[in-house]
Amino acid sequence: MSVPTVTASARNATPAVDLGPAVALSCRECGERFPLTPAFACESCFGPLEIAYDLPAGDPEGLRRRIEAGPANIWRYAPLLPVPADVAGKPNMNPGWTPLVKADRLAAELGVTGGLYVKDDSGNPTHSFKDRVVANAVEAARAFGFTTLSCSSTGNLAGAVGAAAARAGLRACVFIPHDLEQPKVVMAAVYGGDVVGIEGTYDDVNRFCSELIGDPAGEGWGFVNVNLRPYYAEGSKTLAYEICEQLGWRLPDQLVVPIASGSQLTKIDKGLKELIATGLVEDRPYKIFGAQATGCSPVAQAYKAGHDVVRPVRPETIAKSLAIGNPADGPYVLDIARRTGGAVEDVSDEQVVDAIKLLARTEGIFAETAGGVTVGVTRKLIEAGVLDPTLTTVVLNTGDGLKTLDAVEPTTGPSAIIRPNLDSFREAGLAS
Amino acid sequence: MSVPTVTASARNATPAVDLGPAVALSCRECGERFPLTPAFACESCFGPLEIAYDLPAGDPEGLRRRIEAGPANIWRYAPLLPVPADVAGKPNMNPGWTPLVKADRLAAELGVTGGLYVKDDSGNPTHSFKDRVVANAVEAARAFGFTTLSCSSTGNLAGAVGAAAARAGLRACVFIPHDLEQPKVVMAAVYGGDVVGIEGTYDDVNRFCSELIGDPAGEGWGFVNVNLRPYYAEGSKTLAYEICEQLGWRLPDQLVVPIASGSQLTKIDKGLKELIATGLVEDRPYKIFGAQATGCSPVAQAYKAGHDVVRPVRPETIAKSLAIGNPADGPYVLDIARRTGGAVEDVSDEQVVDAIKLLARTEGIFAETAGGVTVGVTRKLIEAGVLDPTLTTVVLNTGDGLKTLDAVEPTTGPSAIIRPNLDSFREAGLAS
Numbered sequence: 001m002s003v004p005t006v007t008a009s010a011r012n013a014t015p016a017v018d019l020g021p022a023v024a025l026s027c028r029e030c031g032e033r034f035p036l037t038p039a040f041a042c043e044s045c046f047g048p049l050e051i052a053y054d055l056p057a058g059d060p061e062g063l064r065r066r067i068e069a070g071p072a073n074i075w076r077y078a079p080l081l082p083v084p085a086d087v088a089g090k091p092n093m094n095p096g097w098t099p100l101v102k103a104d105r106l107a108a109e110l111g112v113t114g115g116l117y118v119k120d121d122s123g124n125p126t127h128s129f130k131d132r133v134v135a136n137a138v139e140a141a142r143a144f145g146f147t148t149l150s151c152s153s154t155g156n157l158a159g160a161v162g163a164a165a166a167r168a169g170l171r172a173c174v175f176i177p178h179d180l181e182q183p184k185v186v187m188a189a190v191y192g193g194d195v196v197g198i199e200g201t202y203d204d205v206n207r208f209c210s211e212l213i214g215d216p217a218g219e220g221w222g223f224v225n226v227n228l229r230p231y232y233a234e235g236s237k238t239l240a241y242e243i244c245e246q247l248g249w250r251l252p253d254q255l256v257v258p259i260a261s262g263s264q265l266t267k268i269d270k271g272l273k274e275l276i277a278t279g280l281v282e283d284r285p286y287k288i289f290g291a292q293a294t295g296c297s298p299v300a301q302a303y304k305a306g307h308d309v310v311r312p313v314r315p316e317t318i319a320k321s322l323a324i325g326n327p328a329d330g331p332y333v334l335d336i337a338r339r340t341g342g343a344v345e346d347v348s349d350e351q352v353v354d355a356i357k358l359l360a361r362t363e364g365i366f367a368e369t370a371g372g373v374t375v376g377v378t379r380k381l382i383e384a385g386v387l388d389p390t391l392t393t394v395v396l397n398t399g400d401g402l403k404t405l406d407a408v409e410p411t412t413g414p415s416a417i418i419r420p421n422l423d424s425f426r427e428a429g430l431a432s
Numbered sequence: 433m434s435v436p437t438v439t440a441s442a443r444n445a446t447p448a449v450d451l452g453p454a455v456a457l458s459c460r461e462c463g464e465r466f467p468l469t470p471a472f473a474c475e476s477c478f479g480p481l482e483i484a485y486d487l488p489a490g491d492p493e494g495l496r497r498r499i500e501a502g503p504a505n506i507w508r509y510a511p512l513l514p515v516p517a518d519v520a521g522k523p524n525m526n527p528g529w530t531p532l533v534k535a536d537r538l539a540a541e542l543g544v545t546g547g548l549y550v551k552d553d554s555g556n557p558t559h560s561f562k563d564r565v566v567a568n569a570v571e572a573a574r575a576f577g578f579t580t581l582s583c584s585s586t587g588n589l590a591g592a593v594g595a596a597a598a599r600a601g602l603r604a605c606v607f608i609p610h611d612l613e614q615p616k617v618v619m620a621a622v623y624g625g626d627v628v629g630i631e632g633t634y635d636d637v638n639r640f641c642s643e644l645i646g647d648p649a650g651e652g653w654g655f656v657n658v659n660l661r662p663y664y665a666e667g668s669k670t671l672a673y674e675i676c677e678q679l680g681w682r683l684p685d686q687l688v689v690p691i692a693s694g695s696q697l698t699k700i701d702k703g704l705k706e707l708i709a710t711g712l713v714e715d716r717p718y719k720i721f722g723a724q725a726t727g728c729s730p731v732a733q734a735y736k737a738g739h740d741v742v743r744p745v746r747p748e749t750i751a752k753s754l755a756i757g758n759p760a761d762g763p764y765v766l767d768i769a770r771r772t773g774g775a776v777e778d779v780s781d782e783q784v785v786d787a788i789k790l791l792a793r794t795e796g797i798f799a800e801t802a803g804g805v806t807v808g809v810t811r812k813l814i815e816a817g818v819l820d821p822t823l824t825t826v827v828l829n830t831g832d833g834l835k836t837l838d839a840v841e842p843t844t845g846p847s848a849i850i851r852p853n854l855d856s857f858r859e860a861g862l863a864s
Binding site for chain 2 (some may be wrong): 123
């Protein structure tokens with residue numbers, strides 16, 4: 001089928017927008033540069049666009065001090081993001097600066113001796129990392145004058161867009177697969193925007209949004225992950241920035257990152273490279289490992305088969321936030337995993353549930369299924385000798401267990417139901 | 433019925449524990465002081481005990497700098513809490529430093545012109561303010577050598593205790609009413625501790641725990657809200673500290689605080705007074721307003737009737753986290769509301785749901801029913817001319833909407849379900 005794209009044009013004559021250090025859209029394939037507009041594909045080669053910057057240079061100590069004096073959210077990194085310098089004063093959800101938990105009890109169970117950390121992004125305002133990317137998209141939407149914020153979503157994004165639109169005073173109209181987890185549906189709708197359930201998979205929803213954007217029915221809409229995608233995607237870099245700053249301005253040796261579209265992993269890599277380029281961290285090798293659920297593992301399959309392209313699959317997994325069967329950034333993920341000496345691995349739904357419980361039991365972190373995927377893959381890669389347990393390792397938890405209760409509910413409940421007296425309690429066998 | 437109490441004794445000869453600036457237990461009724469032990473009632477008069485401090489004095493600027501240089505969690509206030517100085521390095525959930533959201537869109541709807549703020553405690557690790565109090569209780573449990581952490585809970589506390597025990601490597605055994613919201617039950621159990629459902633109300637659960645603590649069946653257990661209650665309760669002071677620091681080290685004019693046991697409200701008042709005493713904020717009047725759901729409003733009823741004592745009620749409200757029919761700190765709440773020029777008000781369950789949606793729609797904050805209670809009461813008090821809209825007002829949201837989905841689910845869902853094509857979308861009437 002033919003999918004309309006919004007291509008950038010070098011001849012575009014809209015007035016320049018102020019998005020801080022962002023200076024252009026740049027094609028990831030051919031490198032051609034375009035003015036900053038709501039576009040996501042290259043006019044020349046149809047390659048995906050990303051943001052090019054004029055980053056602060058020459059004074060890493062000054063930049064570090066400026067960041068450390070900033071707010072306890074992603075806007076401390078405004079000098080490295082496509083946002084205006086006064087972003088922290090605008091109505092935005094202000095996500096980020098989530099805990100990097102030193103997971104000593106999990107490390108002991110997994111045999112990691114080099115330091116194991118969980119970057120717990122469930123602490124964001126709508127309890128997933130999506131608040132980071134949406135916060136950046138909101139600033140782009142504001143700059144381009146959009147008054148409706150939209151997206152295709154596997155659930156977390158819909159909630160993040162709904163909340164961010166409410167905070168910013170924009171209309172929201174978001175698109176989700178009709179069979180999402182109920183908490184995610186309610187969370188998308190509670191902010192008062194329109195939520196449209198689509199009979200189909202996430203990939204169907206995504207294709208529909210690409211059609212809508214070329215149609216009068218969607219005119220003037222900012223689709224955070226379509227026509228605002230280059231701006232939106234940059235939000236994931238803040239995960240890399242925070243991890244390094246929280247480690248004391250140091251690169252971790254190994255990172256385990258979930259793969260849905262693959263955008264998050266590629267932007268984390270971009271963020272790490274920017275930290276090196278600006279002198280904020282010392283240049284040393286790091287490995288990035290990608291994690292998928294076996295029921296939707298097109299990138300892991302391509303990695304294991306030694307392929308450079310990713311063959312789409314029809315998702316069938318409880319890890320719905322990762323259930324993108326046709327991941328746009330798949331080839332870039334393969335490149336990064338191979339270039340950095342990482343890998344891409346997958347785990348079964350049963351292993352996902354086990355890993356959710358392992359993380360909860362050892363660290364008191366109740367992760368979404370996506371967090372079960374990364375912790376499960378970490379365990380699998382250690383057992384396989386691929387991940388080095390003597391190195392500093394950071395595992396991402398990108399969402400919240402409350403949104404995927406179904407995954408653990410059948411095997412998680414009260415130890416006993418008793419009457420309110422001591423005899424009844426003693427009978428339950430739980431006494432001291 | 434006779435309820436065993438754990439009374440403090442002046443003759444207690446256990447070795448002194450290091451809980452930072454905490455120097456004694458002090459009776460809130462007769463003022464008698466006792467050594468720091470796991471006790472909650474005065475040996476002489478059976479009054480409730482609270483923590484007495486040797487607070488830093490004479491150098492407010494130095495103290496302020498020390499706090500500002502601390503971590504982005506409650507341990508920045510370690511000099512004012514019953515915790516050891518090196519608390520930030522111990523395995524703990526490290527809650528706090530949650531957003532104080534300038535709620536301009538909500539203010540516009542409510543007609544507040546003096547600055548309206550929402551202190552959004554859903555950003556805590558288990559998404560309620562309970563992480564604050566439990567974090568303090570964990571440090572006391574560690575100091576006293578307890579290896580099992582327990583509590584009676586309306587739900588949020590059980591999750592907070594489960595997570596904190598997991599992080600700290602303690603056993604958890606928590607007690608909840610058997611008919612709690614399912615998300616709260618799963619969240620209590622997912623961390624691997626024991627969860628005991630009790631056939632009865634929260635007040636039955638609470639009475640049972642008081643019995644258990646005097647029985648060999650509960651020997652050696654740290655009940656965070658019973659024998660560790662004085663330490664635990666201090667965690668609520670951090671809400672006061674953060675609000676003032678986030679306002680630029682300034683007291684708000686008005687605060688709207690939910691009432692369950694009433695402990696949170698009394699400790700916020702204590703925290704504000706400590707900030708004044710240590711010179712961290714300028715002394716000026718503030719008013720504290722208490723908020724209850726009409727279906728469990730014993731304190732509001734007493735306030736309106738001009739009584740000094742609170743007559744217990746049997747709770748019947750969707751705001752289950754506030755459903756304590758026999759609130760221990762009720763009389764203290766009445767005293768504070770009257771002394772500061774505040775009030776205690778209640779709203780119906782329908783008003784609670786409306787307020788949850790109002791807050792979500794205007795600010796992108798999805799609150800628990802308890803947050804609907806405070807926002808609803810704020811609206812009611814403004815309309816009644818009791819709360820002054822020209823003054824700086826802070827409203828607490830102490831929990832997360834994901835835990836009380838039932839409240840909004842019947843009236844919150846997709847605007848439309850469509851097939852993935854433009855015609856189907858246009859038919860839904862949501863197009864641009």
